[in-house]
Amino acid sequence: MPKVSDSHRAERRRQILDGARRAFARDGYQGATVARLEEEIGLSRGAIFSYFPSKWDLFYSLASEDQDRFGRLWLAEGFESVVRRICDEDPEWVGVYLEAGRMLRTDPARRELWLQRNPELRTAVGEHLAVCQADGVYRSDLPVESIGAFLGVVLDGLAAQIGTGFPVDADGTLTLVRAALAPK
Amino acid sequence: MPKVSDSHRAERRRQILDGARRAFARDGYQGATVARLEEEIGLSRGAIFSYFPSKWDLFYSLASEDQDRFGRLWLAEGFESVVRRICDEDPEWVGVYLEAGRMLRTDPARRELWLQRNPELRTAVGEHLAVCQADGVYRSDLPVESIGAFLGVVLDGLAAQIGTGFPVDADGTLTLVRAALAPK
Numbered sequence: 559m560p561k562v563s564d565s566h567r568a569e570r571r572r573q574i575l576d577g578a579r580r581a582f583a584r585d586g587y588q589g590a591t592v593a594r595l596e597e598e599i600g601l602s603r604g605a606i607f608s609y610f611p612s613k614w615d616l617f618y619s620l621a622s623e624d625q626d627r628f629g630r631l632w633l634a635e636g637f638e639s640v641v642r643r644i645c646d647e648d649p650e651w652v653g654v655y656l657e658a659g660r661m662l663r664t665d666p667a668r669r670e671l672w673l674q675r676n677p678e679l680r681t682a683v684g685e686h687l688a689v690c691q692a693d694g695v696y697r698s699d700l701p702v703e704s705i706g707a708f709l710g711v712v713l714d715g716l717a718a719q720i721g722t723g724f725p726v727d728a729d730g731t732l733t734l735v736r737a738a739l740a741p742k
Numbered sequence: 743m744p745k746v747s748d749s750h751r752a753e754r755r756r757q758i759l760d761g762a763r764r765a766f767a768r769d770g771y772q773g774a775t776v777a778r779l780e781e782e783i784g785l786s787r788g789a790i791f792s793y794f795p796s797k798w799d800l801f802y803s804l805a806s807e808d809q810d811r812f813g814r815l816w817l818a819e820g821f822e823s824v825v826r827r828i829c830d831e832d833p834e835w836v837g838v839y840l841e842a843g844r845m846l847r848t849d850p851a852r853r854e855l856w857l858q859r860n861p862e863l864r865t866a867v868g869e870h871l872a873v874c875q876a877d878g879v880y881r882s883d884l885p886v887e888s889i890g891a892f893l894g895v896v897l898d899g900l901a902a903q904i905g906t907g908f909p910v911d912a913d914g915t916l917t918l919v920r921a922a923l924a925p926k
Contacts, residue, residue: 656843714903734889
């Protein structure tokens with residue numbers, strides 16, 4: 559048998575992730591059975607699980623890609639661009655995070671891995687916030703961790719509302735976030 | 743047969759809601775099967791569903807009680823007390839809201855009912871926010887709806903993090919919320 563090339567593997571991996579994302583968005587995490595994943599991806603379970611050991615790994619890889627994408631956007635264009643991009647996300651897909659949240663709560667080991675994922679990017683965003691403080695864009699009377707935690711609450715709140723199908727107001731939210739972070 | 747008294751009905755209703763809350767918190771919304779609800783409540787499915795027509799009605803009644811409790815606290819003691827109370831909530835129970843959120847998204851009729859529940863209390867909280875603006879406690883350069891929406895994002899963000907089992911920082915969050923709402 560010919561050796562499967564790296565580019566073929568990369569294509570297959572992409573096909574699996576894209577199909578899994580559609581299946582999760584349409585049917586939810588629990589609802590995306592192996593049969594539905596096979597159908598949406600167009601590959602057998604054997605092929606799928608030779609790339610990703612479990613359904614959770616599929617979701618985790620997709621969520622890591624999201625985090626990477628949003629983290630880079632944050633570094634390149636700032637927090638406000640992240641808010642606007644999240645408000646443009648497919649609510650069907652954002653809703654899958656609500657389901658995943660509950661699974662993380664009941665599995666401490668999985669939650670710890672989730673919190674520790676992509677440490678370089680987390681560090682880079684922390685440094686970006688510290689620079690915003692040093693440059694007088696953000697207030698500097700609070701630890702950078704408090705600023706980061708607050709922005710995380712805002713992002714999670716918007717995501718929870720989008721994933722629930724509620725209307726959100728990006729501009730109104732950003733006006734108040736700006737005031738919260740303005741130097742004293 | 744003797745007529746079932748109102749107080750007996752009220753007690754039974756309480757027993758059903760308390761048991762359902764424990765069952766949802768322990769097993770999740772999906773995981774709380776009718777058999778598990780029967781076991782935790784200590785009544786047959788026939789008895790349970792003669793008080794509440796469906797599992798969703800059980801959850802909806804519990805969520806309405808929460809909303810009532812938090813709304814009254816908001817009116818009596820202000821937003822900060824609501825934040826502190828939410829941070830003290832049982833994460834197992836808060837996690838059930840994440841599951842419910844996803845169900846609301848896929849069911850527009852149910853979502854509309856959810857958004858319209860308890861209209862008097864919603865109006866009262868809106869009026870309370872307007873008074874805070876008039877009294878110079880909150881900034882008055884923004885519509886009261888923007889203030890309410892922002893505080894909703896913060897509460898939903900904290901709830902999402904608590905329901906996922908993440909640590910939250912009530913004090914840090916409140917410091918920044920205060921700055922966001924301070925009169926200009």
